[in-house]
Every structure is written in C-alpha cells, then in structure tokens.
Amino acid sequence: xxxxxxxxxxxxxxxxxxxxxxxxxxxxxxxxxxxxxxxxxxxxxxxxxxxxxxxxxxxxxxxxxxxxxxxxxxxxxxxxxxxxxxxxxxxxxxxxxxxxxxxxxxxxxxxxxxxxxxxxxxxxxxxx
Amino acid sequence: xxxxxxxxxxxxxxxxxxxxxxxxxxxxxxxxxxxxxxxxxxxxxxxxxxxxxxxxxxxxxxxxxxxxxxxxxxxxxxxxxxxxxxxxxxxxxxxxxxxxxxxxxxxxxxxxxxxxxxxxxxxxxxxx
Numbered sequence: 302x303x304x305x306x307x308x309x310x311x312x313x314x315x316x317x318x319x320x321x322x323x324x325x326x327x328x329x330x331x332x333x334x335x336x337x338x339x340x341x342x343x344x345x346x347x348x349x350x351x352x353x354x355x356x357x358x359x360x361x362x363x364x365x366x367x368x369x370x371x372x373x374x375x376x377x378x379x380x381x382x383x384x385x386x387x388x389x390x391x392x393x394x395x396x397x398x399x400x401x402x403x404x405x406x407x408x409x410x411x412x413x414x415x416x417x418x419x420x421x422x423x424x425x426x427x428x429x
Numbered sequence: 430x431x432x433x434x435x436x437x438x439x440x441x442x443x444x445x446x447x448x449x450x451x452x453x454x455x456x457x458x459x460x461x462x463x464x465x466x467x468x469x470x471x472x473x474x475x476x477x478x479x480x481x482x483x484x485x486x487x488x489x490x491x492x493x494x495x496x497x498x499x500x501x502x503x504x505x506x507x508x509x510x511x512x513x514x515x516x517x518x519x520x521x522x523x524x525x526x527x528x529x530x531x532x533x534x535x536x537x538x539x540x541x542x543x544x545x546x547x548x549x550x551x552x553x554x555x556x557x
Binding site: 306308310312343344345346347348350356357358360362364365367369371374376378380382384408410412413419 | 432434436438440471472473474475476478484485486488490492493495497499502504506508510512536538540541547
C-alpha cells in the first residue's frame with residue numbers, strides 16, 4: 302500500500318444534539334460514510350459516555366474514520382483518513398449532512414509524504 | 430467535557446520493520462502509551478493486513494490514539510488526540526521510541542476551538 306494518505310480534519314458545529322448523543326445512529330452513519338467513499342470496513346468500535354457524548358472509530362482497509370461528539374456544545378470532532386484513490390471528503394461531507402451541522406471548518410493534511418503541510422479546505426456556515 | 434483538544438500528528442520514519450508488522454506488540458505499545466499519558470482506555474481495535482501492515486485504535490475517555498504502519502517503508506502514521514489536561518506528546522514520544530523511529534515530523538492541531546490552526550512542533554532526525 303502506498304504511504305500517501307489524505308487526512309481530513311472536520312470541525313462540525315451546530316449539529317443536532319440528539320443525533321450527537323445517539324451512538325447507534327452515529328455508528329451507522331460512519332459505516333455508511335466509509336462505504337460511500339468506497340472504503341472496505343475492517344473494525345468498528347464505538348463508546349458512549351455518561352452523561353453524554355460518543356466516541357468511535359471505523360478502521361477501513363484504507364485507514365480510518367473517527368468521531369468525538371459533544372452534544373452539550375453541538376460539536377463533533379471528525380477525522381477521515383484515507384489512502385489510495387478514495388476521496389475522504391465524500392465521507393466527511395456525508396457525516397456533516399447526517400449530523401445536521403450548520404457550520405464547519407475542514408482542513409486536509411497529506412500523510413506519508415515527508416513534510417506535513419496542512420491546508421485549509423473550507424470554512425462554511427450553512428443555512429439549514 | 431470541554432471541547433478543547435490537542436491532536437498530535439506524528440509521521441515516524443526509519444522505524445523497526447519487524448515491530449511495524451507485529452500487531453500484538455503495537456497494541457501493547459499503544460495501550461501503554463495511553464496509560465503513560467494518564468488516559469483511561471475504553472476500547473481497543475487493531476487489524477493486521479496481508480501481506481504487511483497494522484492499523485489500530487485505542488479509544489480513551491479523552492479521545493483516541495491511532496496507527497497505520499507501513500513496514501515496507503519503515504513508516505508509521507500516528508495520531509494522538511487528547512482532551513483535558515493530558516499531554517499527547519507523552520504518548521507519541523513513547524510510541525516513537527518503542528518503534529525505534531530514527532526520524533519524525535510532528536504537528537499539533539488544536540481541536541474544538543473554532544478556527545483550525547496547525548503548528549509544527551518538531552522535525553527530528555535521531556541518531557540511534
């Protein structure tokens with residue numbers, strides 16, 4: 302496998318609070334997001350915190366997707382890291398949509414290429 | 430929980446090839462790294478690929494640690510993301526040491542604060 306990877310860091314704000322606290326829904330959204338990007342799912346591990354919040358990961362053949370949700374702030378911290386020809390934004394955009402995020406900030410970090418040079422992809426404030 | 434997180438991205442080169450292909454060893458190193466940083470381990474999921482390479486995650490109460498190893502390139506792609514008062518570098522430095530990395534590049538990305546402003550932490554070429 303090529304070491305070259307694309308790592309999308311997405312800060313999602315203004316998300317639906319109930320969705321951010323629903324572990325089963327988030328797990329399904331993440332598996333679907335991986336599949337939509339054309340990834341092969343290998344391992345799935347999610348954890349629900351008390352009193353609120355969900356953390357989880359989907360390990361794919363092409364790297365991983367992770368989430369940490371903070372329902373109390375309407376915030377979800379998302380990483381989508383892919384190798385090969387996949388487009389991680391297909392997954393991160395789907396996740397933002399499914400969590401009803403109203404504003405987001407996204408950067409992309411090339412991985413496995415030597416010097417790390419993050420670039421800002423988008424800052425969006427969406428009307429819903 | 431505060432949304433503020435510290436996300437360390439570490440590109441480790443010149444690692445020991447056998448270690449990069451040893452899933453059990455990597456899993457133990459990652460759990461130990463989490464504990465050394467003072468984290469509470471919640472979920473552990475690792476996967477070994479054919480013919481080589483290991484991917485894995487440790488979900489901690491304070492976020493996560495992940496690895497994707499590429500033994501054929503002596504390269505390990507590491508993320509250590511912590512919330513609260515933990516220092517993610519305690520974990521990433523331990524991992525670099527245990528994988529016998531000879532050169533590394535590390536950036537830190539503040540999470541959950543609004544604008545994403547990565548900063549370069551260190552570029553090191555170690556003599557071993």
